[in-house]
Amino acid sequence: MKFRRKSTPDSADISAEETATSAAEPDEGAVAEPAVGPFDADDLPEGGPHHVDLGSLLVPPMPGRDLRLQVNEKTGEVQAVLLAGPDGALEIRAFAAPRNGDLWGEVRPQIAADMTRRGGTATEREGHFGPELVCQMPVRGADGATGTQASRIIGVNGPRWLLRATFMGRPATETEIPQDWIDTVTAIAVRRGDGPMPVGEPLPVVMPESARRVDPPADS
Structure with a gap:
């Protein structure tokens, strides 16, 4: 401390x-000085805000933000966690990483190349969390009109994990990430687990029991 x-x-x-x-x-x-994350789950400060336990991700509820889970309809697996607000959204994912090294430095060029391959652009620059990618991707709306979707991708290397966060909306278009969105990222904790996993493998996200529970119909 x-x-x-x-x-x-x-x-x-x-x-x-x-x-x-x-x-x-x-x-x-x-x-x-207050501890600042993102945290490893074992290092999460005591007495802090309540976190929603999603398995590999511990996410504190934020005022004015909806916590959503992106689920693969075919497999039923949760692919990503989304925090959505009136001014933008944040998609978070966690991946297995080596004990030593810079996995974010390795995957960043791959993400940029994929953006280019799909017709978009990815510009690397230094940001609040270190090197980040500011991306522009052409999209087509339901009415057939074309536009551009902006995103900002950051990565945080942790002990045997990588947290990747993608901002959309206002946090992606402003020169600096707004402080309230920085606070959102720095309050997140990652639970890597002790089992062996291939480098780059997504850490499993588990839907909370409260979200999966279905109440039986009332007796007539």
């Missing part, structure tokens, strides 16, 4: 011995 020490006017008169002691022992007035 990091502490921010308050400066004192007579700090220049403190002896070397006093300086060493004060460096080893934080001041009573020291302020603990």
Whole structure:
């Protein structure tokens, strides 16, 4: 845990011995900086907000955001988690990664190449979470009209996992990611699990019991 020490006017008169002691022992007035994620599930701070347990992803409910699960209709498997609000949306996925290395650095060029192959563009730049991709993809609406869909893709390397987050709407088009959307990402936790998995394999997302439960019909 990091502490921010308050400066004192007579700090220049403190002896070397006093300086060493004060460096080893934080001041009573020291302020603990809040932990910032995304977190590994084992490192999730105690006393924080409640999280919805989706197996590999622990997602805190956010005011004004709908938590949705993208489900493969054929297999019934959850493919991604979506947080949708009035100004945009955030799609999150987690993948198995090696213990050491930079999986985001490896897959980023692959994502950019796939965007280009599909007729879009992907521009890499430095953002709040490090290197990110700002993408433009041509789309056709239900009425046949064509347009462009903007997205911003970030990646966070964790201990044996990679969290990939894709912003759409306002968070994708503004120069900087709005702070409320940054706060959404930094509150997420990833549960990798102990079992062996191929690098790049999606970590399983589990639909909560409350969403799967079906109440029996009332007796007539």
